[in-house]
Amino acid sequence: MARIIVQGGTPLQGEVTISGAKNAVLPILCATLLADAPVHVSNVPHLHDVVTTTRLLAELGAGIVVDGDYGVTVDPTTATRHVAPYELVRTMRASVLVLGPLLARHGQAEVSLPGGCAIGSRPVDLHIRGLEALGARISVEGGYIKATAPRLRGARHTFPIVSVGATENVLMAATMAEGTTVLENAAREPEIVDLARCLRALGARIHGEGTSRIEVEGVERLHGGEHPVVPDRIETGTFLVAAAMTGGRITACRARPDTLDAVLAALVEGGAEVHCEDDRITVDMHGRRPRAVDITTAPHPGFPTDMQAQFMALNCIAEGTGIINETIFENRFMHVNELLRLGADIRVDGPTAVVRGVERLSGAPVMATDLRASASLILAGLVAEGETSIDRIYHLDRGYENIEEKLSGLGAKIRRVD
Numbered sequence: 001m002a003r004i005i006v007q008g009g010t011p012l013q014g015e016v017t018i019s020g021a022k023n024a025v026l027p028i029l030c031a032t033l034l035a036d037a038p039v040h041v042s043n044v045p046h047l048h049d050v051v052t053t054t055r056l057l058a059e060l061g062a063g064i065v066v067d068g069d070y071g072v073t074v075d076p077t078t079a080t081r082h083v084a085p086y087e088l089v090r091t092m093r094a095s096v097l098v099l100g101p102l103l104a105r106h107g108q109a110e111v112s113l114p115g116g117c118a119i120g121s122r123p124v125d126l127h128i129r130g131l132e133a134l135g136a137r138i139s140v141e142g143g144y145i146k147a148t149a150p151r152l153r154g155a156r157h158t159f160p161i162v163s164v165g166a167t168e169n170v171l172m173a174a175t176m177a178e179g180t181t182v183l184e185n186a187a188r189e190p191e192i193v194d195l196a197r198c199l200r201a202l203g204a205r206i207h208g209e210g211t212s213r214i215e216v217e218g219v220e221r222l223h224g225g226e227h228p229v230v231p232d233r234i235e236t237g238t239f240l241v242a243a244a245m246t247g248g249r250i251t252a253c254r255a256r257p258d259t260l261d262a263v264l265a266a267l268v269e270g271g272a273e274v275h276c277e278d279d280r281i282t283v284d285m286h287g288r289r290p291r292a293v294d295i296t297t298a299p300h301p302g303f304p305t306d307m308q309a310q311f312m313a314l315n316c317i318a319e320g321t322g323i324i325n326e327t328i329f330e331n332r333f334m335h336v337n338e339l340l341r342l343g344a345d346i347r348v349d350g351p352t353a354v355v356r357g358v359e360r361l362s363g364a365p366v367m368a369t370d371l372r373a374s375a376s377l378i379l380a381g382l383v384a385e386g387e388t389s390i391d392r393i394y395h396l397d398r399g400y401e402n403i404e405e406k407l408s409g410l411g412a413k414i415r416r417v418d
């Protein structure tokens with residue numbers, strides 16, 4: 001099985017180009033099902049989850065053309081099937097995002113329940129309740145969400161808790177509902193903003209994305225169009241933490257500093273010098289050891305749960321003790337046991353981890369358990385003495401494009417072995 005081998009000890013230096021955001025491109029690809037003509041999506045990252053999504057769209061009958069290095073054109077006009085099968089959905093939870101578009105466009109959808117994953121149980125009740133508020137009739141039978149709605153109707157709906165995926169599913173469905181929909185307590189993540197921009201480029205009428213109140217005036221049809229995917233803030237943050245941990249200086253290019261406020265504030269608290277330009281972020285640690293940072297994850301604009309594992313890695317080698325509270329997912333500390341194998345000092349008590357910084361980590365074989373846990377192990381490997389070998393890296397390929405090549409370009413001693 002493929003592994004990543006990291007030799008620790010090199011401060012990272014140089015520039016790295018950020019790819020399109022995984023968590024933006026997946027809903028956007030699903031949204032193309034709403035259109036009645038081809039949609040061209042650019043700045044599409046090379047990720048396993050993107051391949052899974054295009055397979056799912058093809059399974060539904062859509063035409064897929066990969067053009068150039070980073071473009072995908074989806075022709076939804078031939079997408080007449082409405083069943084998203086278990087075999088595809090089980091490998092990627094975001095597949096449930098075809099539910100809203102299928103329902104809005106075809107009046108029916110059957111989507112396999114995605115199931116849980118390593119980081120938590122991850123139910124989809126909020127997606128279902130939101131779509132029901134628009135008039136859908138939904139039942140769960142045989143492991144499938146079965147939904148029908150001859151025509152969705154606009155409604156006022158308040159999400160009981162903030163959910164990125166549920167906001168996306170209901171937003172997509174509402175674009176073609178009859179009348180106006182108002183979504184309260186909507187997620188405010190930059191990926192929601194990017195989805196709304198894409199939908200608007202296809203003719204949707206949406207206001208308020210990026211705030212907790214989104215208003216959608218339903219339209220009869222969405223047309224074809226084009227959309228470039230927003231840069232990946234989590235990939236950006238991961239590289240910036242790598243620079244901070246190694247005492248290096250890197251610039252993330254084609255990034256979006258305005259989507260990273262909480263992460264950049266935490267880096268500054270950790271002792272990094274951070275400099276932002278339009279689409280570039282430079283982090284300079286001047287060879288210093290980072291200071292420990294306290295983190296509490298929260299919906300945007302709070303500190304992102306998808307950066308929690310990386311900051312835990314930073315705290316492992318920082319000066320002082322950092323306290324990490326994970327409030328979004330109930331089981332997102334799977335990286336702790338692996339970091340302990342590298343010599344970290346971490347104590348977990350329910351949703352809280354207390355990380356006492358140690359002078360040095362030492363390389364060891366470790367196992368990736370989920371996407372961001374994998375990233376945290378690479379970061380720890382970059383500063384550990386000797387060699388760290390990371391197993392089960394298929395998790396990484398879901399969400400990081402060529403991470404070992406990008407890190408090598410910054411001077412890291414890292415390679416993939418098959």
Ligand SMILES: CC(=O)N[C@H]1[C@@H](OP(=O)(O)OP(=O)(O)OC[C@H]2O[C@@H](n3ccc(=O)[nH]c3=O)[C@H](O)[C@@H]2O)O[C@H](CO)[C@@H](O)[C@@H]1O
Nearest residue numbers: 023094122123124125126127162163164165166306328329
């Ligand atoms: C593809 C994608 O964009 N994934 C992101 C998305 O996941 P995802 O959209 O799955 O995450 P949500 O925002 O929905 O989850 C937030 C919380 O709500 C709960 N919940 C969610 C839906 C539901 O129907 N019922 C329910 O109880 C979840 O279990 C979790 O505790 O947002 C998460 C939170 O920022 C990120 O970590 C993921 O990287």
Ligand SMILES: C=C(OP(=O)(O)O)C(=O)O
Nearest residue numbers: 023093094306371372399
């Ligand atoms: C948890 C993540 O993704 P997903 O929701 O696709 O599992 C992530 O990107 O960190």
